[in-house]
Amino acid sequence: MAGMEVQNVFYTLPEEEGANVYARAVDALGKHFAPQANYERHMFRKLDQSPTESVDQYITVATEIRDV
Structure with missing residues (x-):
């Protein structure tokens, strides 16, 4: 059930x-x-730009996490 x-x-x-x-x-x-998709979505939404990280670096990391 x-x-x-x-x-x-x-x-x-x-x-x-x-x-x-x-x-x-x-x-x-x-x-x-599917738990994997939920975990990946959580990791993507949790992503935060660090103070020493450039916008280009942040976008690159976000794109890599999104494409997993």
């Missing part, structure tokens, strides 16, 4: 004629609850 958060994600899936509902649900829920 799943909780309300899983149900909310499931009910927001668009209905597609002839699509395998189970496969779509597993794929969507897997993407939604």
